[in-house]
Amino acid sequence: MTDTIREQLREHYQALDSAQERISWNEIEGRVGTRLDASPQRRPLPRRGVLVTALAAIITVLLVGAIPLLVGPGEEPPADTVVPNTTIPVDPSSLTFTRVDPPNGETLIEGFQVGGAFRAVSWNRNVWTTGDGVAWELLAELPPPPFAPAARDIDSDGARLAVVEAVGQAGPTGAECVGDEYALHVSVLDSGDAWSAGSIPLRLDETSEVGCLSVFETRITVGPQGYMVTARVSADLMLENIVARELDMSFDAVSEDLREIRQDGWVLEAVIGRERHTLDLERLGYADDISRFVAQVNALFPVDSDDLISMGEGNVVWWSSDGDTWHQADPSGPLQAGGMSVSLAPLATEDGFLVTSSDGGQSSVWTTRDGSWNHVGTIESPAVEPVRWGRGILLIGDGVWSFDGSSIETLTADVDLSEHHVSAGSWGMVAAPLFPGRPLLFSPDGREWVELDSGNFGDQDEPSLQVVGLGDGFVVLVEQSGWGDDSPRPLWIGRP
Amino acid sequence: MLRGDTASDVFASFVEENEPRLRRALTAAYGSEVGREAAAEALAYGWQHWDRIGAMTNPAGYLYRVGWDRARRMRQRRPSVEQVPAHAPEVWVEPGLTAALESLPEKQRVVIALCHGFDWSMSEVAEFLGVSKSTVQSYESRGMRRLRRSLGVES
Numbered sequence: 285m286t287d288t289i290r291e292q293l294r295e296h297y298q299a300l301d302s303a304q305e306r307i308s309w310n311e312i313e314g315r316v317g318t319r320l321d322a323s324p325q326r327r328p329l330p331r332r333g334v335l336v337t338a339l340a341a342i343i344t345v346l347l348v349g350a351i352p353l354l355v356g357p358g359e360e361p362p363a364d365t366v367v368p369n370t371t372i373p374v375d376p377s378s379l380t381f382t383r384v385d386p387p388n389g390e391t392l393i394e395g396f397q398v399g400g401a402f403r404a405v406s407w408n409r410n411v412w413t414t415g416d417g418v419a420w421e422l423l424a425e426l427p428p429p430p431f432a433p434a435a436r437d438i439d440s441d442g443a444r445l446a447v448v449e450a451v452g453q454a455g456p457t458g459a460e461c462v463g464d465e466y467a468l469h470v471s472v473l474d475s476g477d478a479w480s481a482g483s484i485p486l487r488l489d490e491t492s493e494v495g496c497l498s499v500f501e502t503r504i505t506v507g508p509q510g511y512m513v514t515a516r517v518s519a520d521l522m523l524e525n526i527v528a529r530e531l532d533m534s535f536d537a538v539s540e541d542l543r544e545i546r547q548d549g550w551v552l553e554a555v556i557g558r559e560r561h562t563l564d565l566e567r568l569g570y571a572d573d574i575s576r577f578v579a580q581v582n583a584l585f586p587v588d589s590d591d592l593i594s595m596g597e598g599n600v601v602w603w604s605s606d607g608d609t610w611h612q613a614d615p616s617g618p619l620q621a622g623g624m625s626v627s628l629a630p631l632a633t634e635d636g637f638l639v640t641s642s643d644g645g646q647s648s649v650w651t652t653r654d655g656s657w658n659h660v661g662t663i664e665s666p667a668v669e670p671v672r673w674g675r676g677i678l679l680i681g682d683g684v685w686s687f688d689g690s691s692i693e694t695l696t697a698d699v700d701l702s703e704h705h706v707s708a709g710s711w712g713m714v715a716a717p718l719f720p721g722r723p724l725l726f727s728p729d730g731r732e733w734v735e736l737d738s739g740n741f742g743d744q745d746e747p748s749l750q751v752v753g754l755g756d757g758f759v760v761l762v763e764q765s766g767w768g769d770d771s772p773r774p775l776w777i778g779r780p
Numbered sequence: 781m782l783r784g785d786t787a788s789d790v791f792a793s794f795v796e797e798n799e800p801r802l803r804r805a806l807t808a809a810y811g812s813e814v815g816r817e818a819a820a821e822a823l824a825y826g827w828q829h830w831d832r833i834g835a836m837t838n839p840a841g842y843l844y845r846v847g848w849d850r851a852r853r854m855r856q857r858r859p860s861v862e863q864v865p866a867h868a869p870e871v872w873v874e875p876g877l878t879a880a881l882e883s884l885p886e887k888q889r890v891v892i893a894l895c896h897g898f899d900w901s902m903s904e905v906a907e908f909l910g911v912s913k914s915t916v917q918s919y920e921s922r923g924m925r926r927l928r929r930s931l932g933v934e935s
Binding site for chain 2: 288289290292305309311748
């Protein structure tokens, strides 16, 4: 029946699509012309600098116009002035959000909680740090990139912050689609201002005729002996130049996993989509001396055990003690109870992993420390993917659960919290929206939740928000969507 | 158009490749009328700012966000999912499908449409929407579950 629904969906959307007129080049040009004609000072399109200046002026006017709403009429906030703006009552506590100025007026593109501070990277390639959102310190400048600046992804752990730049022969991947040799350049900033850098080559035989190779979802996990970098590498193949049989791959299946765990510790995964001229390659790699990680298809976790575990689709679990020799784990437990999906999450305080197996309705919850399984219980929720959310708190399916290592208890049931999850010290947690316009959801304890409209934070109605923990509070970094994206992004500090 | 031929060619190529993706994604979220209008506005914005947007790592994803922003402003309680129009190619779909799709949260509906309506891979959807693949999997799983429930299909 599911296949029937999918067929119906395809028929439905294909029919709608065929009835819809494509957007032509002439229509696009016409809209640009109309927009310019409608502006108070008509200018020809090629004078983009003038246009940008005009837009910037408009944005500035709008921003200045909005400031009195925040600080009172006729006043422009001086630098580093905290302006109380919004209070969110949450029984028995409350959050107060204050708007602060970004450092040096720079646009912050991404920030992280590092230790007790907030670090952020700006478009100017500066790394700023603050402990309270008011006083900022210029910590470092990003190292010169091999090619055009493109901070693809940033991650942090402890006092370290890493910048990953994926580049190809002609520049950042995604910007150019030429060549077959790429690399992930990784720069790591330690607790001071010293950078160390390394490079991970991405040269895969299977992509020798790649038309465009892009890298995304890069992550860095910091372990006691080094760094582990993961990335999803997507290669668009020019199939007219490649015969499928040469790759020994079939394009008949909806998806077919080809996963190889090799002796050298690299995991190479290829997923072939039906009738798609795309080959997704995932390469999970780690330094030779890293021995304390758990690997999942899309995630790698550091763990406080001497073992490695790898769980892939098809309910195959691999276990290793050294990263070289892999054994299939005890096939009983979640593998037998499996069904549609099996997922795992690290349990930082319990020195092991929580594993869920779901048949699409109920989920069985298990823990493991050494490859053998302990059945915790069964919950009435499909375990899409368990997420560790703060100490002893898990997000599984549509619910929030507490887990003390031996039993699992519902805190919140049937809520849509499939967003970005941030813990904030002892106060609580926040589910930040991945899509613009969605509300932020706050909770002090995982039981009671309160919504805050994201429109409170931006100069536009529905900005995108990045929420980062900062001590017992949160930093909200606002990304203006659409027309106002040239302006510095507002910053908010939320504290209990 | 007075801009250089090279920029025009590059943008035209971009439009050729990405216009259907942008329009289909926004149409899935906001319906044919608003979705198409938002996609056209986003592409116009993209051409105006192509010097900057063209250098981005995921310009199509960025313009989706622009279109999303435009669509949210234009939408005024218009239906997000329509019946297949009469002049469309003859096709039979489950009568309750439109209502079932309309009942889905926007994110789930977009993912369902792209994955199953247009055969995008989950990786493609994730990259386009700027979310993780696991998030897309979550939306797809929840959306299909709700669809099955709405249509009275339990398995």
